[in-house]
Amino acid sequence: MTTSAEAKGAASGLPPVHVIGTGLIGTSVGLALRAVGVDVSLEDQSETSVALARDLGAGRITGEVAPGLVVVATPPDVAPGLVLESLRRWPEAVVTDVTSVKQVILADVVRAGVALDRYLGSHPMAGRERSGAISGRADLFEGRAWVLCPHETTDGRATELVGRLARATGAAVSTLSPLDHDAAVAAVSHVPQVAASLVAARLEHLSEQAIGLAGQGVRDVTRIAASDPGLWTQILSGNAPAVAAILRDLSTDVTRVVTALEALGEEANVADAPGARAVLARSIADGNAGHSRIPGKHGAGTATYAVVSVVVDDSPGELARLLVEIGEEGVNLEDLRLDHGLGLPFGLAEVHVLPQVAGPLTEALQSRGWQIHG
Amino acid sequence: MTTSAEAKGAASGLPPVHVIGTGLIGTSVGLALRAVGVDVSLEDQSETSVALARDLGAGRITGEVAPGLVVVATPPDVAPGLVLESLRRWPEAVVTDVTSVKQVILADVVRAGVALDRYLGSHPMAGRERSGAISGRADLFEGRAWVLCPHETTDGRATELVGRLARATGAAVSTLSPLDHDAAVAAVSHVPQVAASLVAARLEHLSEQAIGLAGQGVRDVTRIAASDPGLWTQILSGNAPAVAAILRDLSTDVTRVVTALEALGEEANVADAPGARAVLARSIADGNAGHSRIPGKHGAGTATYAVVSVVVDDSPGELARLLVEIGEEGVNLEDLRLDHGLGLPFGLAEVHVLPQVAGPLTEALQSRGWQIHG
Numbered sequence: 001m002t003t004s005a006e007a008k009g010a011a012s013g014l015p016p017v018h019v020i021g022t023g024l025i026g027t028s029v030g031l032a033l034r035a036v037g038v039d040v041s042l043e044d045q046s047e048t049s050v051a052l053a054r055d056l057g058a059g060r061i062t063g064e065v066a067p068g069l070v071v072v073a074t075p076p077d078v079a080p081g082l083v084l085e086s087l088r089r090w091p092e093a094v095v096t097d098v099t100s101v102k103q104v105i106l107a108d109v110v111r112a113g114v115a116l117d118r119y120l121g122s123h124p125m126a127g128r129e130r131s132g133a134i135s136g137r138a139d140l141f142e143g144r145a146w147v148l149c150p151h152e153t154t155d156g157r158a159t160e161l162v163g164r165l166a167r168a169t170g171a172a173v174s175t176l177s178p179l180d181h182d183a184a185v186a187a188v189s190h191v192p193q194v195a196a197s198l199v200a201a202r203l204e205h206l207s208e209q210a211i212g213l214a215g216q217g218v219r220d221v222t223r224i225a226a227s228d229p230g231l232w233t234q235i236l237s238g239n240a241p242a243v244a245a246i247l248r249d250l251s252t253d254v255t256r257v258v259t260a261l262e263a264l265g266e267e268a269n270v271a272d273a274p275g276a277r278a279v280l281a282r283s284i285a286d287g288n289a290g291h292s293r294i295p296g297k298h299g300a301g302t303a304t305y306a307v308v309s310v311v312v313d314d315s316p317g318e319l320a321r322l323l324v325e326i327g328e329e330g331v332n333l334e335d336l337r338l339d340h341g342l343g344l345p346f347g348l349a350e351v352h353v354l355p356q357v358a359g360p361l362t363e364a365l366q367s368r369g370w371q372i373h374g
Numbered sequence: 375m376t377t378s379a380e381a382k383g384a385a386s387g388l389p390p391v392h393v394i395g396t397g398l399i400g401t402s403v404g405l406a407l408r409a410v411g412v413d414v415s416l417e418d419q420s421e422t423s424v425a426l427a428r429d430l431g432a433g434r435i436t437g438e439v440a441p442g443l444v445v446v447a448t449p450p451d452v453a454p455g456l457v458l459e460s461l462r463r464w465p466e467a468v469v470t471d472v473t474s475v476k477q478v479i480l481a482d483v484v485r486a487g488v489a490l491d492r493y494l495g496s497h498p499m500a501g502r503e504r505s506g507a508i509s510g511r512a513d514l515f516e517g518r519a520w521v522l523c524p525h526e527t528t529d530g531r532a533t534e535l536v537g538r539l540a541r542a543t544g545a546a547v548s549t550l551s552p553l554d555h556d557a558a559v560a561a562v563s564h565v566p567q568v569a570a571s572l573v574a575a576r577l578e579h580l581s582e583q584a585i586g587l588a589g590q591g592v593r594d595v596t597r598i599a600a601s602d603p604g605l606w607t608q609i610l611s612g613n614a615p616a617v618a619a620i621l622r623d624l625s626t627d628v629t630r631v632v633t634a635l636e637a638l639g640e641e642a643n644v645a646d647a648p649g650a651r652a653v654l655a656r657s658i659a660d661g662n663a664g665h666s667r668i669p670g671k672h673g674a675g676t677a678t679y680a681v682v683s684v685v686v687d688d689s690p691g692e693l694a695r696l697l698v699e700i701g702e703e704g705v706n707l708e709d710l711r712l713d714h715g716l717g718l719p720f721g722l723a724e725v726h727v728l729p730q731v732a733g734p735l736t737e738a739l740q741s742r743g744w745q746i747h748g
Binding site: 142143174176180188189191193195196199200214224226232236240244246247249264265276280282283290295333 | 516517521554577578580583591603623628655656658664693700722747
């Protein structure tokens with residue numbers, strides 16, 4: 001893709017990079033850097049793993065190792081020790097770790113009492129459902145966020161170098177303090193995960209008929225509830241204070257809604273009903289406000305698209321034909337969702353477009369014989 | 375669509391239908407029934423609304439009205455009175471209402487002390503972001519669930535007739551008691567809405583950088599948080615006991631997770647940590663189990679699809695070209711999601727296919743020059 005090649009090109013001139021830990025993330029870092037011509041050396045406590053990463057093309061494991069930049073890509077429990085060891089082994093090199101929670105790692109490193117100007121944590125927000133070197137991909141970070149988390153004594157040149165590394169893999173770079181990073185991922189990732197899991201858990205014992213009423217809403221809310229319990233226990237444990245703080249607020253909010261519903265459920269309490277209704281309306285309205293903060297496509301702020309819903313037969317090629325004809329009308333698709341009906345051999349394609357083209361597109365598709373759904 | 379025409383054909387032979395209330399739902403019922411040749415008469419307290427519904431083709435407002443089936447499609451507050459009035463006006467007709475919560479309506483109707491063998495509530499699970507006759511659509515119910523809620527004294531022939539009506543509109547029919555219906559929609563619709571709104575509300579005051587880390591997970595969890603506060607205050611109020619019951623359980627679950635996180639956050643309490651980790655793992659695992667209950671495409675039970683992620687340039691026609699080529703490989707698309715990167719002019723198309731075709735498809739697309747993402 002020319003676009004990602006341009007982004008990578010801007011990051012040329014990286015010094016030799018040494019990757020410690022050749023699991024999914026470390027191997028993918030190596031593959032991405034090798035693809036743009038960086039000299040990458042690899043290290044892992046498992047000889048099998050590091051040999052596999054080398055064979056996949058993630059870097060070399062022989063020859064002189066004199067890195068300008070060290071990437072510690074190991075599990076969190078061993079990362080602080082390897083950061084400190086790397087700072088000692090290579091007195092000129094910048095060192096970063098790429099674990100998904102930053103404050104606990106920094107606290108461990110600081111405890112050693114050494115100079116940390118050449119160290120900063122960072123977090124590439126990418127993952128896969130599979131782990132290990134074999135799952136590594138050169139494009140794992142493409143289009144994903146990579147957060148730099150410099151601490152108080154990090155040298156600006158160290159931050160700049162890790163940023164250049166991240167951009168070289170195709171990632172979009174941003175900078176947050178370790179505490180702010182942990183609070184941010186608690187709000188935008190860890191708490192939504194807990195909420196999705198707890199809502200999904202309430203579906204487990206529904207009757208077949210009841211669960212049969214599940215529509216797109218609950219599907220969306222609970223999609224990430226399919227996540228791995230082992231992985232998420234580690235993530236939540238490593239960010240316990242930040243996640244607990246938001247969940248406490250959330251629990252207060254749930255209790256407020258329950259109290260309002262109980263007032264409305266008791267007909268005797270009609271006097272309380274207006275206040276109770278206001279609590280419900282306020283809860284939904286606050287959700288509107290929070291939802292509107294989520295950036296839209298291309299991080300360009302929230303855009304409101306119009307949705308044109310088209311009935312599409314469930315046969316190969318029908319959806320493709322629809323999209324070809326949308327392209328022929330000169331309309332750019334902003335987003336697309338498929339909504340399959342209950343027990344019916346067709347679905348709805350929800351075509352998101354800029355509001356001003358929704359009307360003309362609807363007419364054009366109807367004249368081409370497509371059924372536009374209400 | 376031949377498929378929906380077949381479904382409608384099976385429902386032929388409906389008696390004349392009288393629709394009271396020509397808003398979105400009533401008008402759409404009229405349009406859907408007129409499309410398959412049923413005699414529909416219309417009534418509304420607003421002369422403007424009923425004239426508009428007639429002009430749109432939803433039915434007639436003149437001539438003799440002797441319905442075999444009456445559909446009360448008004449707001450919940452007036453529905454019980456109109457159900458009772460309809461049972462009196464047409465002593466032979468079956469009467470149904472189509473409000474979205476069933477037990478409160480039934481309780482109101484029962485209070486009148488008349489025979490209710492010709493009455494049952496029902497609930498077409500369809501809506502639009504717009505209201506009124508002008509928004510009515512003949513295909514509003516196509517592929518949506520329409521739940522029949524007979525009570526203890528409903529005659530079997532009445533249930534059969536309302537089921538025939540629902541199928542004539544293209545809906546998929548199921549049957550639940552009013553209480554079971556309300557509990558089911560509380561679990562699969564109302565509680566997920568509250569959870570999505572409360573999680574989204576916690577995003578409102580995040581910094582720009584923090585909210586910039588939002589990925590597809592939180593987008594999915596909070597998508598329905600954009601819903602209308604006025605509408606949802608009505609829905610939650612009308613189903614207060616059932617929603618409150620599930621939210622109380624959810625609140626207990628949240629508190630259990632908070633307690634576990636607090637134990638893990640305090641290093642002094644290392645002895646509690648194994649139990650706390652087990653609480654977290656169990657919460658995520660229970661979510662797995664609940665999530666797996668949600669039916670897949672075509673209501674055919676949960677299917678696990680493999681996902682092939684393809685990098686797609688953000689230019690018109692690129693996604694269409696991808697889908698055309700997938701069709702050329704003879705592969706049927708089970709689902710499709712678009713995931714746009716942060717500040718990058720390309721996105722990922724997540725192509726869901728049957729597991730056995732994922733490998734061949736990946737190879738075929740790569741040989742056609744597509745970049746397959748990890």
